[in-house]
Amino acid sequence: DTAVSQTPKYLVTQMGNDKSIKCEQNLGHDTMYWYKQDSKKFLKIMFSYNNKELIINETVPNRFSPKSPDKAHLNLHINSLELGDSAVYFCASSQGTPTATDTQYFGPGTRLTVL
Amino acid sequence: GQQVMQIPQYQHVQEGEDFTTYCNSSTTLSNIQWYKQRPGGHPVFLIQLVKSGEVKKQKRLTFQFGEAKKNSSLHITATQTTDVGTYFCAGPHFGNEKLTFGTGTRLTIIP
Numbered sequence: 278d279t280a281v282s283q284t285p286k287y288l289v290t291q292m293g294n295d296k297s298i299k300c301e302q303n304l305g306h307d308t309m310y311w312y313k314q315d316s317k318k319f320l321k322i323m324f325s326y327n328n329k330e331l332i333i334n335e336t337v338p339n340r341f342s343p344k345s346p347d348k349a350h351l352n353l354h355i356n357s358l359e360l361g362d363s364a365v366y367f368c369a370s371s372q373g374t375p376t377a378t379d380t381q382y383f384g385p386g387t388r389l390t391v392l
Numbered sequence: 393g394q395q396v397m398q399i400p401q402y403q404h405v406q407e408g409e410d411f412t413t414y415c416n417s418s419t420t421l422s423n424i425q426w427y428k429q430r431p432g433g434h435p436v437f438l439i440q441l442v443k444s445g446e447v448k449k450q451k452r453l454t455f456q457f458g459e460a461k462k463n464s465s466l467h468i469t470a471t472q473t474t475d476v477g478t479y480f481c482a483g484p485h486f487g488n489e490k491l492t493f494g495t496g497t498r499l500t501i502i503p
Contacts, residue, residue: 312493318478320435320493333490367434378423378442378484381491383434 280304281384283368289390290358297354298387300368308332309351310369310381311343320367326351355389363391396483398494406502411471413497415464415481422484424457424464425491430477438466473501 281302290296302309310333311323325333326345340356351368365386371379395418405411415424423442427435439448441457441464448455454467464481481494 318429318496318498320480320496322490322492325490378440380425380437380440381427381435383436386434 281368281370281382283366283384283387285387286385287388287390289392291392292358292360294358295354295356296358296389297352298366298368298389300351300353300384302349302368302370302382302384304370304372304382306370306372306382307348308371308373308379309345309348310371311351311353312367312369312383314365314367314386316364324351324353358389358391360391363389365389396481396492396494398479398481398497400497401495402498402500404500404502405471407473408470411468411475411499413466413479413481413499415466415483415494417462417483420461421464422461424461424481424483426455426464426466427480427482427493428477429480429496433477435480468499471499471501473503475499476501 284299308327310325312320313323314320323335323337324343328348329345342354345351365388367386368384369381371381373379397416399414425440426438428438429435439455444461445459446457452469456465478496478498480496482491
């Protein structure tokens with residue numbers, strides 16, 4: 278059974294479109310995250326939710342809006358996609374509150390390509 | 393702002409040679425974690441170090457946390473093709489709730 282799953286795995290879309298990425302974890306963890314990995318492999322945190330509550334909101338354009346319907350799910354909606362949004366987006370989860378001492382479990386990633 | 397740098401950025405080694413990646417933080421870390429990302433894959437947790445000067449081993453991998461808790465290293469002895477991937481260190485800063493990932497070291501093995 279997949280611990281952290283994301284859909285879709287690949288997403289190719291035109292500039293200006295709106296798209297969503299979904300994430301689910303079956304580990305019973307309280308905290309979920311979205312990371313962006315660019316072409317140089319730099320991993321940067323975007324958002325963190327703990328029990329459906331937004332905890333970390335990095336300097337991310339407000340075109341990106343996360344939503345957590347319950348603690349097992351964290352979705353990412355992106356409006357008006359731009360070329361620079363092309364990247365791999367990883368969802369991750371950790372057990373407790375985001376104290377940054379817990380191990381993070383990553384999903385398989387969603388490769389977003391904006392044309 | 394907080395920075396976690398890794399060197400080298402890329403490393404190509406012959407199979408059987410040793411490999412080391414170094415992680416340096418601009419500020420003190422309460423702990424350091426190491427992750428491995430295979431090509432096309434996702435980061436996978438390897439280990440966490442907490443104590444100053446701590447050394448941990450996992451088979452051919454040796455992890456070290458510096459005395460000042462601002463740097464760390466990962467050493468692989470006698471690399472194998474299965475070691476290919478990008479190795480990231482990650483650490484929070486005191487009072488900070490998020491993990492900051494290092495810039496990563498991409499290891500390729502020449503058979």
